[in-house]
Structure formats: structure tokens, C-alpha cells
Amino acid sequence: xxxxxxxxxxxxxxxxxxxxxxxxxxxxxxxxxxxxxxxxxxxxxxxxxxxxxxxxxxxxxxxxxxxxxxxxxxxxxxxxxxxxxxxxxxxxxxxxxxxxxxxxxxxxxxxxxxxxxxxxxxxxxxxxxxxxxxxxxxxxxxxxxxxxxxxxxxxxxxxxxxxxxxx
Numbered sequence: 001x002x003x004x005x006x007x008x009x010x011x012x013x014x015x016x017x018x019x020x021x022x023x024x025x026x027x028x029x030x031x032x033x034x035x036x037x038x039x040x041x042x043x044x045x046x047x048x049x050x051x052x053x054x055x056x057x058x059x060x061x062x063x064x065x066x067x068x069x070x071x072x073x074x075x076x077x078x079x080x081x082x083x084x085x086x087x088x089x090x091x092x093x094x095x096x097x098x099x100x101x102x103x104x105x106x107x108x109x110x111x112x113x114x115x116x117x118x119x120x121x122x123x124x125x126x127x128x129x130x131x132x133x134x135x136x137x138x139x140x141x142x143x144x145x146x147x148x149x150x151x152x153x154x155x156x157x158x159x160x161x162x163x164x165x166x167x
Contacts, residue, residue: 014158015119018127019134019142022110026064026093028102033069033079041073052082057090064093066102100135107138111145119149126164128156 034040036051067083069075080096087094095102124146126139146153147165154161 013122015122015124016127016158017119017124017142017146018130019107019138020127020130020132022107022114022138022142023103023132023134024064024106024110026106027062028064028066028099028106029060030070030099031060031065031067031083031087031094033067033075033083034071034073037069037073037075040071043073043075043079048079049082052086055086057086057092060087060092061090064102064106065095066099067094067096068098104135104137107135108141111138111141114145116145116149119146121149121151123152123154124150125154125156125158125161128161 033048036043036048038044038047065087067080067087069080084094084096093102093106095105126142143153143165147167150165151167152163153165155164156162
């Protein structure tokens with residue numbers, strides 16, 4: 001007695017969201033201001049401004065940049081802001097802070113530009129396993145957008161999901 005195996009999940013109205021989809025493939029690089037400091041410890045404003053002015057920022061055109069200082073020097077906030085301003089002038093995505101801060105910005109921007117109306121009145125499952133490390137904050141950004149549309153939201157896999165929201 002042979003029975004045909006039917007994939008009920010594939011035939012259901014259940015829609016799956018994989019947060020990997022929202023992770024831009026943009027190369028992320030650091031911009032360390034430490035080499036621009038005197039003895040890698042002290043910021044001399046005139047020298048620093050000259051280095052900012054003469055740097056070839058267009059080298060970062062296809063990248064996303066996180067601005068750091070990799071030592072314990074005390075750097076005034078305006079120095080980081082000045083570097084960020086130059087990157088902004090070139091249309092280069094950047095943040096002041098760690099790679100994790102940049103990852104959060106990139107995924108948040110991606111989620112915020114997506115049209116979630118395709119999930120209107122549908123049951124949705126947010127995939128539990130991703131190929132990339134997804135910042136937890138991305139889930140709250142996703143829920144903020146998705147809850148206005150979805151009939152229900154679950155987390156995990158279709159065979160073992162956890163209910164999160166029901167309209």
C-alpha cells in the first residue's frame with residue numbers, strides 16, 4: 001500500500017520570511033583614525049583636518065564603513081563626525097562605532113525600505129535559522145513593519161514554530 005507524500009506546508013498560505021534576505025551583501029570595512037593621531041595618541045586639530053581634507057574618500061565608494069579609533073586615545077566627538085561628514089559627501093554608508101552597529105544600520109535600512117503589504121492578512125513565519133548572524137534588534141524592526149499587515153506571525157520552522165502575534 002503506497003501513499004503519495006503531500007507537502008502540506010508548501011500548499012498552505014503560510015509565508016516564510018528569512019532575515020538573510022535583508023542582509024545587504026555590501027563589503028564592510030573599518031576606518032581607523034588612530035594613524036592620523038600624533039604618536040597615535042593625540043589629536044592635533046590642524047593636522048587632523050588636513051588629513052581629512054586630503055584623503056581620497058572615493059576609495060570607499062562601494063563599501064560600508066564603520067569609523068573607529070583602535071586604541072585608548074581620548075578623541076573629541078567632532079573628529080569622528082568630521083570623518084563621517086566626508087564619507088556622507090561621497091554618498092558612502094557609514095556609522096561611528098563598531099561593525100555590529102554598521103550591521104544593524106544596514107539591515108534596519110533594508111527592512112525599512114521593503115513593502116510588507118504582500119503579507120496582508122496572511123500567516124507568516126520568521127525563519128529561525130539563518131546563514132548569517134542576525135542582530136536581535138533586526139527582529140523588532142521586522143515585527144514593527146510586519147505586524148501592521150500579517151494575520152499571524154510565528155518564529156522558527158513550519159514543523160516547530162512559536163506563536164508571536166495574532167491579529
